[in-house]
Amino acid sequence: MSKELLFISQHWNIEFNHAAGETASVFFRAIKERKEILGRRCPACKRVLLPPRSFCERCFVDTLEWVKVGKEGTIEAFTIVYEQFRGLPKPPYAIAYVLLDGASTAMVNFLKKVDLNNLQEALERIKIGARVKVVFKRKRRGRITDFWYELLHT
């Protein structure tokens, strides 16, 4: 008898609600209601964690202080996606980790308003160290997709 494992293909399409938690609720409410981006400062290492965390993963202490960070920042890493992934936008699109002014950790989001049809031209504009601004949707729902990044000095 063969002991080779079988693989069974299944399709699940499940919609569910979950509690965002205390820290994420404050973070998303600030985005939705005031167009503010809030991080949490660690009382030990003083880093401003963004997205906010209820504890510092380096110091293992609770973070207690909310800090409003800037609406501009610097690209630390990015990728340009040319393949279609289920549940994600139609390619091409760019995603960037941005260190917002006043934050100690970078936060990922879409980088929009850049022509990505020519990769070489796109890479001349999207660079590590490039400055970006945060742009908010007019109608916000309290989600990370309520804002995106756009290059400054385009």
Ligand SMILES: [Zn+2]
């Ligand atoms: Zn810390």
